[in-house]
Amino acid sequence: MTITQGGQPASEPAPGQSRQARSAGPRPAGKRDARSSAMLVSGFLALALGITAVSLPVPYAIESPGPTFNTLGSDNGTPVISVTGRETFPAEGNLDLTTVYVDGGPNGPVTVIEALTAWLSGSKAVYPEELVFPTGVTKEQSQQESAVAMTTSQENAVASALKELAIPFEQKMLVAGIPEGSASAGKLQENDTLVSVNGKPATALSVIQDELAAGNGAPVEVVVARDGSNVTATITPTKTPAGRFILGVMLRYQFTFPFDVKISLDKVGGPSAGMMFALGIVDTVTPGDLTGGEHVAGTGTITPDGAVGPIGGISQKMHGARSGGATLFLAPAANCDDVAGHIPDGLQVVRVETLAEARKAVELAASGADTSGLPSCSTN
Secondary structure, three states: OOOOOOOOOOOOOOOOOOHHHHOOOOOOHHHHHHHHHHHHHHHHHHHHHHHHHHHOEEOEEEEEEEEEEEOOOEEOOEEOEEEEOOOOOOOOOEEEEEEEEEEOHHHOOEEHHHHHHHHHOOOOEEEEHHHHOOOOOOHHHHHHHHHHHHHHHHHHHHHHHHHHOOOOOEEEEEEEEOOOOOOOOOOOOOOOEEEEEOOEEOOOHHHHHHHHHHHOOOOEEEEEEEOOEEEEEEEOOEEOOOOOEEOOOEEEEEEEOOOEEEEOOOOOOOOOOHHHHHHHHHHHOOOOOOOOOOEEEEOOEEOOOOEEEOOOOHHHHHHHHHHOOOOEEEEEHHHHHHHOOOOOOOOEEEEEOEHHHHHHHHHHHHOOOOOOOOOOOOOO
16 A cells, blocks of 8 residues: 655656746645545555454364373373273373364354465365354354263273273163154164164174164064063164165163273363273273383274274374374274375374274384384275
């Protein structure tokens, strides 16, 4: 922006213009001052409009690297994993779970300049708001859902760790809800405990899914425990658009473990820490040091059977892991498309599908052996 100073000539006289004509009388100062004032006001208005524009909220969400937490360490002076009722063994090294900060949606608006800055950053990601948060969800609802997901992931982590160590425990599946119009409506009830499907013990979701797939849509005999008695129902599964057969019920696990495992972590939610919690539990209740002092980080959901599932924000989690000092990162195989091309320098990413694979990768790194042959997101 150029502002002409009042009282100063805008230029030299044009060629051929006489001094007499030029000195016949200067332009009135009042006109120059008025024009200068108008330009000054216009400039400030444009500046104000520009500031307002970049401060306006936009319907986007920003994911950025969050802090890491060592599952073998403490958070605010409290052990992240504490076990009572069974001998535990001190462990060194790091088994870091990784986190992501999410701005936008119920967490507060994102401005144009924030979205642009994040888009230009190599460690952040920008998504349309509706891809990250359900429409209309409040901050309280989002936090509650995240807390429930965290609790479920912790229970699944204990179950998967005990299965990995061949420590027996009791596991049941209960009906958590029945949508209106589902195949099981009027036949099953909320809080029914599944006993069997076609005679096979229904203690895991995989058992039910396998039996329904084997029947290819044929009616199945489902036995549930209700009010102290067994009830038998014949249900014809429905087929989803993805081609899977389902009973049309929401299920939840109920566990009875032989000892207590408490996981303490403030202000962290969601299901993505499941695998790292499970590894931390394995290391805590077994002699020796799983990591051998190495700095390992990772992410991934976990099922009670030890299957590692995909998560969001893996690029940001890899950057956060590397910033936290990790040199080895365990990534769900299902996230490999998001891993390729986003790995920070100095970080080796190992592709895993199960808790057993993750444990073997950590043990190999701890032994000091060459880890270059471990599965990566560029190899099968």
